[in-house]
Amino acid sequence: MTPSIDAATDSDTGTGTATGRSAAVSCTRLAYSFGETTAVDGLDLSVGEGEVFGLLGPNGAGKTTAIRCITTLLPVPAGMVHVFGHDTAKEQMSVRRMLGYVPQQLSADSGLTGRENVALFARVFDVPRKERAARVAQALRAVDLTDAADRLANTYSGGMVRRLELAQALVSAPRLLILDEPTIGLDPIARTSVWEHINAVREATGMTVLVTTHYMDEADQYCDRVGLMHRGRIRALGTPEQLREGLGERRRTEGAPATDPLPTLEDVFRDIAGSGLEDQSGGFRDVRSTRRTANRVG
Template sequence: MTDSVVECTGLVYRFGTTRAVDGVDFSVAGGEVFGLLGPNGAGKTTTIRAITTLLPVRAGMIRVFGHDAAKEKIAVRRLLGYVPQQLSADAALTGRENVTLFARVYDVPRGERARRVDRALDAVGLAEAAGRMAGTYSGGMVRRLELAQALVSSPRLLILDEPTIGLDPIARTTVWERLGEVRSATGMTVLVTTHSMDEADRYCDRLALMHRGRIRALGTPAGLTSQLDRRTPGARPATLEDVFRHYAGSGLDDDRTGGEFHDVRSTRRTASRLG
C-alpha cells in the first residue's frame, strides 16, 4: 500500500437541520480495499457521494489523489469509477452497448473505446454474453455489467456502494473474485460500503464503522475484533458482527430524519429487481 488516495477531514453534510455526516475523518491508502460499515442512515452513502463529487463539499475537506473535491471536480471524476446502489444498466441495451455508453460518458478516446469495452467485459466474465440484452441477465450478471461500466475508464479508484445487494452467495463471490482479479492486475484502490459482515471481514483491508454520521471505530477487521476481546475478557472470541453491534447497537433506534431515507427505498427496489 502507498500514500493516501482519499483523505476526508472534518466532513460535514446537512439535510436541512439534520447532520447526515458529522465531522468524518479517514484516509484510504493506495492499493487497499477500504470498507465503510454501518446501519441504514449512518451516513455512508452521503459520504460516498461527496467523494464522487455528486454532492458538494460545503464543510470539511476531501482530497482524491491530492485533488480538492470541492474545487477540482472534473479532475477527481476522471480518476474514479463508481457503482451506485441503484441499478444503472439499461435493460433495453446489450451488455456491450451499456459499457460503450459509459465509455462515451467517461470520455474514453474514440480510437480506444472498442478495446477498452472488450477488456472491461472480459474482466468481469461477460465477453460471451456481451451481445445479449441486459434485460435477459441474471442479478449477478447485472452487477458484473455495472462493474464493467465503472472499469471501462481504467479508474485508479473504484467506489462501490453496496455492490452485492440482493445477490445470492454464489453471485456475491463471483463479483468479488472478478474484482480481486482486476485489482491484482492494476493495483486499483477500492472504497466500498457494505452491510455484509462476511464480505467486510474477508475482502476489506481496513474498515471504518459509521453510526449517526460519525466514525465510531477504524482499523483492520482483526484489529477491531481483538480490541473488543480485550474489553470483554473471558468471553468467546469476538466477531465483526459483535463489533458492529457494540458500536451501532441494533441500528433501529436512529431517529434522525431525512438524509438517506430515499436510499433505503432505492436499496429495497434494487434488491427486488436483482432477486
C-alpha cells in the same frame, strides 16, 4: 463503546492510512446536512492507495452521503475532501476522471446489450474514440461477460447485472473504484463471483477500492481495513482482525471468560451502533429504494 483502532495513526481521529501507503482519499472534518438533518458530522477518514477499504454502518449512518461527497455528486467546501491530492471542490473534473463508481441504485439500461451499456459509459467518461472498442472488450472480459456481451441486459441474472455495472465503472481504467452496496440482493454464489472479479482487477491494476456493505462476512474476508460509521462519524477503524480482537480484549477486562469465542465483525458492528440500530434504520424511501434494487438484481 469500542475505541477506534488503527495501526498507523492516532486512534481518536480516524485519519491515516495503512502503513507505508499514501492517501487515495482523504476527508478532513467532512460535514454535510440536508436541511436540519446532519448526515455527515465532522468525518475524518483516509484510505490508502491500493487498499480495499470497507465503510460500514447502519442505515442512516451517513455512508452514502460521504460517498457522494467524495465522488463530487454533492458539493462540499474546499479542503474537506481530496482524491489522490486533488480537491473535490476545486478540481471536480480531475477527480471524476480518476473514479469508477457503482451506485446502490442500478445504473445499467435493460434495453441495451451488455456491450452497448459499457460503450455508453466509455463515451460518458470520454475514453478516446480509437480506444473505446478495445477498452469495452477488456472491461467485459475482466468481469467474464464476453460471451453474454451482445445479449440484452434484461436477460442477465442478478449477479451478471452487478458484474455489468462493474464493467461500466472499469471501462475508464479508474485509479479509485467506489462501490455502494455492490452485492445487495444477490445470493451467496453471485456475491462471491462479484468479489472475485473485483479482486482480480485490483490485483492486476493496483487500483484502490472503497466499498460500503451491510454484509459483515464480506468486509471481514475482502477488506484490508474497515471503518465503522455511526451518526455521521467513524467510531472504530482498523483491520477486521484488530477490531474483533479489540472487542474481545475489552470484554475480557469486563469479566468475560477467556474461553469465550473471539467476537465477530458483526459483534463489533452491534457494539458500536448499540441501540441506534433501530432509530437509524432509514425511512420509507430508503426501504423502498433498497427493495427495488434487490428485486431488480434478484
